[in-house]
Amino acid sequence: MFYVSMFGQYIGQYIKTRLQYRTDLVVEFLSDLMFQAVNLIFILVVFGHTQLLAGWNREEIIFIYGFFLVPYALFSSFFNIWDFNDRYIVKGEMDRILTRPIHSLFQVILERMELESLFGAITGIAIMFYAGAQLDLSLSWYDPLLFIVMVIGGALVYGGIFVMLASIGFWADAKTAIMPMMYNIGNYGRYPVDIYNGVIRFILTWILPFAFVGVYPSAYFLGREEWYGYAFLTPIVGIVFFMLAIFVWNTGVKRYRGAGN
Amino acid sequence: MMLAYRTNYYTGIIIYSINIGAYYFLWTAIYGGKSDIEGLSVIQMVTYIAVAWMARAFYFNNIDREIAQEIKEGKVAVEMIRPYSYLGMKTMQGLGEGLFRLFFFSVPGMFIVSLIFPLSFAANLSTWLFFGLSIIFSFIINTQINLITGVLTFFFFNNDGLIRAKRVIIDLFSGLLLPISFYPIWAQDVMAFFPFQAISYIPSMIFTNGFQGNALYDAIMFQLMWSVLLLIPIFVLWRVAKKRLVVQGG
Numbered sequence: 001m002f003y004v005s006m007f008g009q010y011i012g013q014y015i016k017t018r019l020q021y022r023t024d025l026v027v028e029f030l031s032d033l034m035f036q037a038v039n040l041i042f043i044l045v046v047f048g049h050t051q052l053l054a055g056w057n058r059e060e061i062i063f064i065y066g067f068f069l070v071p072y073a074l075f076s077s078f079f080n081i082w083d084f085n086d087r088y089i090v091k092g093e094m095d096r097i098l099t100r101p102i103h104s105l106f107q108v109i110l111e112r113m114e115l116e117s118l119f120g121a122i123t124g125i126a127i128m129f130y131a132g133a134q135l136d137l138s139l140s141w142y143d144p145l146l147f148i149v150m151v152i153g154g155a156l157v158y159g160g161i162f163v164m165l166a167s168i169g170f171w172a173d174a175k176t177a178i179m180p181m182m183y184n185i186g187n188y189g190r191y192p193v194d195i196y197n198g199v200i201r202f203i204l205t206w207i208l209p210f211a212f213v214g215v216y217p218s219a220y221f222l223g224r225e226e227w228y229g230y231a232f233l234t235p236i237v238g239i240v241f242f243m244l245a246i247f248v249w250n251t252g253v254k255r256y257r258g259a260g261n
Numbered sequence: 262m263m264l265a266y267r268t269n270y271y272t273g274i275i276i277y278s279i280n281i282g283a284y285y286f287l288w289t290a291i292y293g294g295k296s297d298i299e300g301l302s303v304i305q306m307v308t309y310i311a312v313a314w315m316a317r318a319f320y321f322n323n324i325d326r327e328i329a330q331e332i333k334e335g336k337v338a339v340e341m342i343r344p345y346s347y348l349g350m351k352t353m354q355g356l357g358e359g360l361f362r363l364f365f366f367s368v369p370g371m372f373i374v375s376l377i378f379p380l381s382f383a384a385n386l387s388t389w390l391f392f393g394l395s396i397i398f399s400f401i402i403n404t405q406i407n408l409i410t411g412v413l414t415f416f417f418f419n420n421d422g423l424i425r426a427k428r429v430i431i432d433l434f435s436g437l438l439l440p441i442s443f444y445p446i447w448a449q450d451v452m453a454f455f456p457f458q459a460i461s462y463i464p465s466m467i468f469t470n471g472f473q474g475n476a477l478y479d480a481i482m483f484q485l486m487w488s489v490l491l492l493i494p495i496f497v498l499w500r501v502a503k504k505r506l507v508v509q510g511g
Contacts, residue, residue, distance in 0.1 A: 027422030034429045041433060045443050046291050049298045054290045181276040188283045195290035200283060 006102060010110040018116065028116055036123050039065060039187070054195045060222055061191070063131035067221070068190045068214040069124025071154030076117040078109055079159045082179040085169035095258050105163065105249050128221075137221065149235050150217035156238030157212045158186065163245035170252030182208075190214040205230070212237050270366075277314065277370045278377065284310045285378050299442040305469040306440075308380040313437050313465040315367040320400040320460060322355035325424055328411025333419070338506070348412075348499060352404050359400060383470055391477060395464040398484035402459045403431070405491040412495070415502035436462025440471070456487035 018025055043065060047058040088094045088108065100107045165179055189210030193201045204211040217234045219227035285307050292303040301309065328351060331337045340347045374380065383389060410427050414420050432438060434457040441449055441462045452458055463480045466472050472480055 024419065024422070031422050031425040031429070034426060038429055038433050038438070042438055045439055045445075048445065049443060050291050050293060050295070052293065054293070181273070181280075184280055185276070185283070188287075191287060191290075196283065196286045200279075200286065203279075 003102060003106065006106075006110065010113070011115065014113060014115060025116060029119060032117065032120060033123065036069060036120060039190075040127070054192050056192050059131045059134040060218075063128055063135065063222060064192075064214050064218040065190055066124045066127030066129075066131055067150075067218040068154075069127065070121045071151045071158060071213050072186075073118050073120030073124065074151065074155035075158035075162075076120070077115050078113050078155075079162050080112040080114050080117075081108060081162060081166045082183075084108065084166035089169045089256075092258060094256060098253070098256070104253055105246065132221075135222070137223070143221065146220070150220070150231070153235035153238030154213040154217060156242040157209050157234075160238070160241030160243075160245040161208060161210075163242075164248050167245070167248045167252040170255050186210045186213070209237050209241065273366060274370045274373060277366075278374050280314070281307070281311050281374045281378065299440070301440065301442075301469065301471060304379055304381050305471065307378060308382075309440060309465045309469045309471070311371065311374055311378075311380055312468045313461050315371050316396050316399060316461065316464050317437060318362040318367045318370075319359045319396055320403045322358060322404065322407060324351045324355050324404065325407040325411040325427070327351065328408070329414040329420060329424065332411075332414040341503070341506075348408055348495065351408070351411075355404055355407075356400065381469065383468065388467065388470060391481065392464055392468045395467050395481065395484060398481070398488055399460050399464050401488040402456055402484065402491060405488065405495060406431070406456070408495050409491070409498065412498045412502055415498075415506065431457060431460060434458065435460040436465060440466065442471075456491065459484040459487050 040062070043058070043061055046053075047061070051057065053061060088097065094104075097104050097107050161182070162179070165182060185208060187210075188196075188200075189204055189212070192215050193204055193211050196204065201211075212230075212234045216227060216230040220231035288306050288310070289303055292298065292306070296302060298306070328337075331340065337347070340350075375382070383392075406427065410420070410424055413423060417423065434441075434452055434455065436458050437460075441452060441458050444452070463472075463484055467477065467480065
């Protein structure tokens with residue numbers, strides 16, 4: 001309960017500070033939209049030259065991209081920890097975090113959230129509806145519920161991977177460029193995994209399970225029955241990865257010694 | 262400074278290889294048995310992507326962000342009384358970082374990737390010479406665009422949005438993600454009026470032998486023209502900016 005009220009308090013403060021600089025906020029929305037458009041343009045241009053990508057058509061790939069944007073928006077709003085190492089460990093801010101009465105990871109998440117990224121979810125849902133209409137997909141009453149479960153699963157997968165990467169900072173205090181590059185790898189989960197060879201498919205499924213943020217859960221909504229097994233694994237993989245990440249984080253916090261004075 | 266963090270360096274090369282690997286399979290699937298798209302075979306296409314990312318390590322720099330930061334913090338006032346050209350100094354800093362990445366990251370990375378994936382390397386010397394010339398122009402044009410975006414901070418005070426928008430435009434229209442020839446004709450016609458394709462499309466096409474005969478000279482002329490043209494807005498903006506400099510604190 002205490003955690004929920006803390007969460008509410010931080011969100012309230014956050015909205016107040018953001019609304020102070022409105023032009024900046026508008027510019028951010030626009031540049032987010034442009035980032036989302038780049039990938040869409042990539043798909044459109046590529047399908048100007050081919051009809052099928054390993055048996056998937058243009059609208060299906062667009063649908064996967066739309067789905068991907070929703071968990072990704074959740075992830076980027078609440079797990080904005082790509083500069084954790086620099087900001088908290090090198091500069092010694094972690095000392096302050098550890099004096100707070102809530103779990104250290106939760107405190108970091110609260111401080112670094114970027115709620116405006118949630119608008120990406122609206123773009124994503126709009127893209128899904130557009131592609132879904134082109135494909136004549138039908139919705140059952142339980143689909144929205146499954147959608148929420150899958151989205152949370154996907155966001156947890158993303159969150160888990162990045163929390164683990166951030167935890168590396170507890171062991172190696174050198175700054176690292178792994179995070180930005182990992183964003184790139186995350187993109188490959190948006191394409192049907194059957195185009196990759198075994199090694200990359202295995203990595204995307206079990207080691208860096210980005211496929212659970214894009215193609216696997218979308219396969220359920222697209223009615224691709226051969227992938228249903230993987231699709232329903234999404235929430236489980238999400239929870240397992242996130243628990244693992246919390247474990248790694250906690251172990252790391254125990255090792256934390258503080259930097260400088 | 263960059264070699265001080267070895268793990269960083271090795272993971273960089275590994276992740277670059279994974280990236281090229283994923284692109285390799287993605288493009289193979291896109292080709293799906295077609296022998297060529299817009300005159301590029303699948304091997305040429307993968308080489309194109311690999312070279313485009315490698316060349317990016319050379320021409321890429323963050324001086325727009327740094328200039329914006331120094332203007333915002335007022336440090337630029339101190340820089341201006343120093344006995345060198347501020348913009349020239351920033352350019353040389355970018356060149357130094359770029360050369361380091363070219364020799365310690367691009368060349369070994371490219372070597373490793375070429376062991377794993379079938380890439381086509383040009384056999385004749387002239388292609389390599391033209392490619393070398395062309396990435397120098399890439400660096401010049403990309404740096405000029407960065408200088409313009411950075412200096413615009415003098416007028417907008419806060420231009421984070423502009424810097425991000427510039428990044429998106431460069432990714433999309435420089436030919437880093439997709440060769441310009443893949444775009445619809447009308448889009449290609451529009452892009453011919455902008456300098457962006459000089460940054461990535463031209464050197465990568467030269468490397469993959471995508472340009473033949475006169476197209477090669479035209480492409481180099483296109484780069485030369487823009488690297489001269491872009492000097493004008495830099496000088497004008499810089500002159501005006503110096504006159505209306507407002508140092509906020511500092």
